[in-house]
Amino acid sequence: MIRNKGSFIVEELSEYVVFDLETTGLSPEYDEIIEFSACLVINNEIVSRYETLIKPEYGISPFIEELTGIRNDMLEDKPKIDEVLPSIYDFLKDKVLLGHNVHFDLNFLYDAFNKYLNLELNNDYVDLLRLTRKVYPEYKTHRLEFLSKELKTTNKPTHRALNDALTTYEIYELCKRFTKEKSITFSDLFQTSYLTVNDIKSTVNAEEDHILNGEIFVFTGTLEKMDRKSAWELVVKNGGDIADGVSKKVNYLVLGNGDYHQRLKGGKSNKMKKAEDLILKGNDLQIISENVFYDMIYLYDNK
DNA sequence: TCTCCTCGAGATCT
DNA sequence: CTCGAGGAGA
Known part of the structure; x- marks a missing residue:
């Protein structure tokens, strides 16, 4: 089924509806x-709330009862979905909707609106999952529970709709504050920064010892311990230089993991082949592993 | 040098 | 679904 949903809103919003669903799967x-x-937020504050349990047509599995704490016997006297949808619609109206992994909830709601109200739920939306991946890229996961612990929110996610919505609201507000302090906008974070070697060179200065002594590095494959941009920064910080491709002037080719790429399938990248060719011709070029690279700048304690 | 495309890997929601 | 690496082509 094709869903004609709204658009992702990047701007920092002060007015929106944050919502969450619990479902049978x-x-x-x-x-x-x-x-x-759902909670209506105006001027960054919650001004009204909507909360309801819903009796499903079929029962809840023990797994979901355990996960949410919502048991079948709690839903016996609760309204069915078609009875609550009109008032849900009134609450959402044309507001921008905020949720964590919002498409999950949006899809359920969209289908219900479509089925029972013959309406398209095409409100614009914000996805906190996508946003936090940009705002806190260093986090190892961006699940709501992890974010809540890491950011020490006062509301805790309990797999109940209201608590999870309140936590989502709190984290969204924290994201706005955090980026404001850093004088950046959400929009900055979503720029598809095609970051070139030259961008790195102009923004990063060699601030540490010039360990790398002007030597020129090229990377190939996926690095295990950091992304490519960080590695580039590291080289420049330590007094080295970077090139895009392998050529005679290059001193080191750093090998990431090439297994992931479909065209390589564990084979050699073009950069690798070219480097081997240059070495045979007697150029001052070494092919080194990622760990050796870190050793060169005394990073981590590699064996 | 820069832009656009393809593909595979990994992540999140209940 | 999003993201990043690499490659094709302008």
Whole structure:
């Protein structure tokens, strides 16, 4: 089924509706909504709330009962989805919707609106998952539970719709404050920064010892311990230089893991082949592993 | 040198 | 779904 949903909103919003659902499973096609909660936020403050349990057509599995704490017997006297949808619609109206991994909730809601109200839920939206990946890229995961612990939110995610929505609201507000302090905008973070070697060179100065002594590095493959841009920065900080491709002037080719790339399939990249060719011709070029690279700048304690 | 495309890997929601 | 690496082509 094609869903004609709204657009992702990048701007920092002060007015929106944050919401969350609990469902009987992960599939919008086969599973049902059992709880809906939403808060209207104006001027960064919650001004009203909506909360309801919903009786599904089929029962809740023990797994979901355990996960959410919502048991079948709690839903016996609760309204069915078609009975609550009109008031949910009134609450959402044309507001921008905020959620964590918002497409999950949006899809369930979209299908229900479509089925029972014959309406398209095409509100614009913000996805906190996508946003936090940009705002806190160093976090190892961006699950709501992890974010809540890391950022020490006062609201805790409990797999109940209201608590999860409140946590989502709190983290969104923290994201706005955090970027404001750093004088950057969300929009900056979503720029598809085609970061060139020259950008790095002009923004990063050699601030540490010139360990690398002007030697020129090229990277190939996926690095295990950092992304390529960080590695570039590291080289420049330590007094080295970077090139895009392998040529006679290059001193080191640093090998990441090439297994991931479909065209390589563990074979040699073009950069690798070219480097080997230059070495045979007697050029001052070495092919080194990622760990050897870190050893050169005394980073990590590699064996 | 820069832009656009393809592909595979990995992540998140209940 | 999003993201990044590499490659094709302008």
